[in-house]
Amino acid sequence: MSKDRKIAYVKHPITTAQKKEICAKGLRIIDARFAPEGADIIDPNAKTKTQSKSPAEPPRSAEDVDKLLKSDLVNFLKGHGVEDPKGKVPELREQLKAIMFTNL
Incomplete structure (x- = not known):
């Protein structure tokens, strides 16, 4: 090699x-x-071909949260103080929406 x-x-x-x-x-x-x-x-097993060097842009609305991949959701939740975010994507999305957009 x-x-x-x-x-x-x-x-x-x-x-x-x-x-x-x-x-x-x-x-x-x-x-x-x-x-x-x-x-x-x-990721040859990914369903989509979206590969990214940089992390996703912070969501500006609850609708933006719905477009995030699981890895981005986990990163944003950790950034907002959640120590070990776990769960399925819909659960993580709802958790992030509750943290970021509580008064909307």
């Missing part, structure tokens, strides 16, 4: 076919949990 190949931070688990596809592009696979902050994360 060549050390000068570019690195692909990939969310695991992945299939053998997905691994072959990524390696065929000349990329070296490293588990996404070891990715440095701000690195592109490849």
